[in-house]
Amino acid sequence: MSILVDGSTRVVVQGITGRAGSFHARACLDYGTRIVAGVTPGRGGQKLDDRVPIFDSVAEAKQLTGCNASLIFVPASGAVDAMLETAASGIELIVCITEGIPILDMVRARRSLEGTSTRLIGPNCPGVITPGQCKIGIMPGYIHKPGPVGIVSRSGTLTYEAVWQLSQTGIGQSSCVGIGGDPVHGLGLREVIEMFDRDPATEAILVIGEIGGCEEQEAAVFWETSSRKPTAVFLAGVTAPPGRRMGHAGAVITGTSGTVAAKIEAFQAVGIPIILSPADIGKGMAKALAAAVT
The missing domain is CATH 3.40.50.720 (NAD(P)-binding Rossmann-like Domain)
Structure with missing residues (x-):
């Protein structure tokens, strides 16, 4: 599925x-x-x-x-x-x-x-793909392979990087959804995570978030109260300088809720592992899968 x-x-x-x-x-x-x-x-x-x-x-x-x-x-x-x-x-x-x-x-x-x-x-998103079955969007299809990890991301480029690392590690994907980073868009992180949580073919979930908004905190609340599937998170924007206007349309920080620090705190509070470097996404997801098995 x-x-x-x-x-x-x-x-x-x-x-x-x-x-x-x-x-x-x-x-x-x-x-x-x-x-x-x-x-x-x-x-x-x-x-x-x-x-x-x-x-x-x-x-x-x-x-x-x-x-x-x-x-x-x-x-x-x-x-x-x-x-x-x-x-x-x-x-x-x-x-x-x-x-x-x-x-x-x-x-x-x-x-x-x-x-x-x-x-x-979307809008302003890479689209959705179920590897080996259907690609609706602009993502490079050849980097994907069928498997058990569902990916939901606010960043198009980081989606491709995460998929490539997972595939190179031998970990396939059930479906990958790039929701886009605009401030007002369609399906959000929590809604897609709920879909993955109900999908029998998805055994684990990778969330790629970023600065701006509070979708990540909402997703963390769902994981704490409802989800039982192993999940790992990478959050972009840790090194974003305070007070600097960023180019991404969705990177709007209101108060402290949109900072990466606030998002990390929300996920750590419910026990979800945080992947600290984009170079470690594949290894981080493999570690989360292994921990779930043991």
């Missing part, structure tokens, strides 16, 4: 005729993802490489192909409208890669998605 996506997931790519959309759609197809449709208004009736039919709307694509997940490469000015169009069509999962979406636009999107059956990953 896995979470969110598997070999049966049927994907529509919004913005498939753009440079980024076409490039990554081809990469997902080559990985084995079932991309059954693309959407670009005004391009209906065309195809991507004679492999993927293109439609003018998501509703038309869903009606004719049965797609149940969307991958969005629409520019920031139209990305929220693309999300809302997808949700209105009854698509179950949205993965939005687009970066630079204004916060107020994302507030509108979050409010509109409340009460619907649609789950949003």
Whole structure:
């Protein structure tokens, strides 16, 4: 099993005729993802490489192909409208890669998605992958291998580094979810951890957090009260200088709650091991797995 996506997931790519959309759609197809449709208004009736039919709307694509997940490469000015169009069509999962979406636009999107059956990953994220089955996003597929560790991360680049280290150590992944680092986004750390906790194929969980916000503290509370699966955490931003404005959109610290020190304290209080260096993520996860077995 896995979470969110598997070999049966049927994907529509919004913005498939753009440079980024076409490039990554081809990469997902080559990985084995079932991309059954693309959407670009005004391009209906065309195809991507004679492999993927293109439609003018998501509703038309869903009606004719049965797609149940969307991958969005629409520019920031139209990305929220693309999300809302997808949700209105009854698509179950949205993965939005687009970066630079204004916060107020994302507030509108979050409010509109409340009460619907649609789950949003992102924006400004690498996407989600279940190794060997389905890749919806921009991550390099070849570094992943099937296995027992579920990964959820706020950082795209650190996700790739963690996956590479785990795979090189011989530890595969059940699913990997990059939730994005924007201040307002879809699924959060705790929600994804809850999914991994319910997934029989996930035996352990790796959490990659960073400065800003308080999602890590919320995840620590869930682990203390509900989760029983071995978990390890790496937190980026330990050396971030106080008072310095950081470039990452989500790296906004309010009071002391968003500091790495506060996040480390929250996890240590419930007994979750902290991996101190990005170079030790693979070894740290292997140690957490070994401790769980013994």
